[in-house]
Amino acid sequence: MENANEQEDELLALSSIYEDEKMFRPADDKRGGKLTLPLQLPQQPFYITLSEKQTTKALNLGSKLKKTDDGTYLCVNHLPPLVLHFQYPKTYPSADPPSFTLLSKWLSTKMLSHLCSQLDDIWLENQGMVIMYSWSEFLINEALPFLKITSPYLLNSHCEKSTSETNTESHQTNPSKMDERTKTEKEKLDSRAIQDVASQELLLKCIIEYDREESKNVFQKSYFMCSVCFNEKPGSDCMRFHDCSHVYCNACLKSYFVIQIKDGNVKSLDCPDPKCGSQATPLQVHTLVGNDLFAQYDRLLLQSSLQSMDDIVYCPRLECQTPVMMEKGSNLGQCPKCHLTFCFFCRMTYHGVSPCRVRKDELQKIRTEYENGDESKKLYLEHRYGKRTIQKALEDFYSEEWLNSNSKKCPSCGTHIQKIDGCNKMTCTKCRTYFCWLCSNILSSSNPYSHYNSPSAPCFNQLFQGMEDNLMDEIEELQNALLAELG
Missing domain, CATH: 2.20.25 (N-terminal domain of TfIIb)
Known part of the structure; x- marks a missing residue:
């Protein structure tokens, strides 16, 4: 009766210590239970050394890897837990320990056997007392140091050989010696130790998926300060950008995403930090904005990609x-x-x-592209618009540029007039209109010089403006020529 009471009290204590049902679940008959024990890692992040094949698989699963000269590593913050199933005998704790099995997805059966042996030793040291809390604390906090597991860890370093490897060795070794060695190895393995993974091929996937799920749970239970609204909110109400790990509340990011999508800026759904360029994933966008707006985002993103x-x-x-x-x-x-x-x-x-027909307003753009382009760009434009069209565009541009720099338009008919010398009263060679070279005003046909003689006129006394400068330039040139001849 006393053993039964102590067993019941221990189950109540475990339920109180491990409130999360994921960590402890008592058996229906109240004679045992299941403990799921997260492992305390020696450091975070914890690095796992990957082979070339494992690297490819991890990248396909979307994992972030660290590459150095020494190799490629998977970075994790959580490793799959140990699972301890236990059952009370009637004589526990007065005489006998609980019967148990110890499971792990990534620790080998040999390593689990060492842990089982250590649990037996802990019982012998505390025989007659309830033992489950001591066992669970050892497995959580001391299992990895006890097994001498450190970071970086070679994932397959302690895994058992596959059947194919064993068969290969059997052909190379004396069969009787092989059978004897296999028997000895099996005797060293504890029947209570179970590596709970379907195959070694699935091991890496199990580790990656568990790390993601546990990291998500930890994130949702933590609190973060949103850098947009400066309110502290739980992770369940926040979103973290994968590349930069910056965290913002869902309300602020949703408003930001909605505005960007409605404005068509679907490639600008990046981290609000001005110094950061991390992009939100489509899944994150979908979670925040809902189905209708995400459909618009998806369509615009596809259209933007096609346009590029x-x-x-x-x-x-x-x-x-x-x-x-x-x-x-x-x-x-x-x-x-x-x-x-x-x-x-x-x-x-x-x-x-x-060749393609070209609108007049496109010629300027074509000319600029042609002049600034490399040889392949020029050949492309000539193929598209025709070489003669390109040449004509260039000729017209240079002609217009020269006319703008060296002539002025007649204010009456628009004919380009070039001034070579003489005063500022000009006569259009086409329509015979008088106009002023300085201000382009049309002059009186009966008295064109009144524009320069009247004090109220804008060009008063400027009939010969500019001629003096030209004359002085000519005189200076003659003087320089004479000085050069004289020696």
């Missing part, structure tokens, strides 16, 4: 707008949906090998 591709254009028909892929070396585009045939470059009706 040189060999993709949209069907010119506004009611269609289906993406069309360009065939290499051809300007023919054919919409797979509405079957419209069009020029891939100018989006007009397909015109074969003839």
Whole structure:
């Protein structure tokens, strides 16, 4: 009766110590239970050394890896726990210990056997007393130091050999000696020690998934200060960017994401920190903004990605707008949906090998691209618009540039007039209109010089303005020439 009372008290104590049902669950018959014990790591993050094959698998699972000259490492903050199933005999704790099995996904059966042996030793030291709390504390805090597991840890360093490896050795070793060695190894393994993983191929995946899940649970139970609203909130109401680990509350990020998506800035859903460029994942965006807005985000993101591709254009028909892929070396585009045939470059009706028609307002842009482009860019523009069109655009530009720098337009008919010498009263060679070179005003046909003689006129006394400067320049040139001749 006394043993039964102590067993009941111990189960109550374990329920009080480990309130989370994930850590302790008593058996239905109240004669035992299950303890799921998280391991205290020697350091965080804890590094696991990966082989080349494991590295590829970890990358496919989206894990963050650390690469050094010594190798590639998986960084984790949590490793799969030890699971202790125990059952009370009627004589516990007065005479006998609980019967138990010890399970782990990543520790080998040999390592678990060492732990089982240590649990037996702890019982012998405390025989006659309840032992479950001492066992659980040892497994949580001292199991890894006891097994001498440190970071970085080679994942398969202590795993048992596979059947294929054993079979290979059996062909290379005397069969009788092999059987004897196998028997000896089995005797060293404790039947209570169980490596609870379907295969070594799944081991890395189990570790990665457990670390993610446990990190998520820890995050949700922690509190964080949002750098946008400066309120402290639980992790369950916050979001953390994966690349930079910056944390913001869901309310602030949702408002930010909604504005960006509605404005079409789907590639700007990054960390609000101005010095950070981490991007939110599509799953994070979906969680915050909901189905309808996420559908818009997804559509705009696809459209933005297609627009950045040189060999993709949209069907010119506004009611269609289906993406069309360009065939290499051809300007023919054919919409797979509405079957419209069009020029891939100018989006007009397909015109074969003839150059694209160019609007006048596009010539300036084409000229700039041609002048600043490399050889391949120039060949592309010549192929698209025709070499003669490019040359004409350049000629027209240079002609207009020269005219703007060396002539003025007649204020009456717009003809370009160049002044070579003489006074500032000009006569248009086309319409014979008098105008002032300085202010471009039309002058009186009967008395054009009144513009320069009247004190109220804007160009008073400036009929010969500029001629004096030209004359002085000529005199200076003559003087320099004479001095050079004289020696």
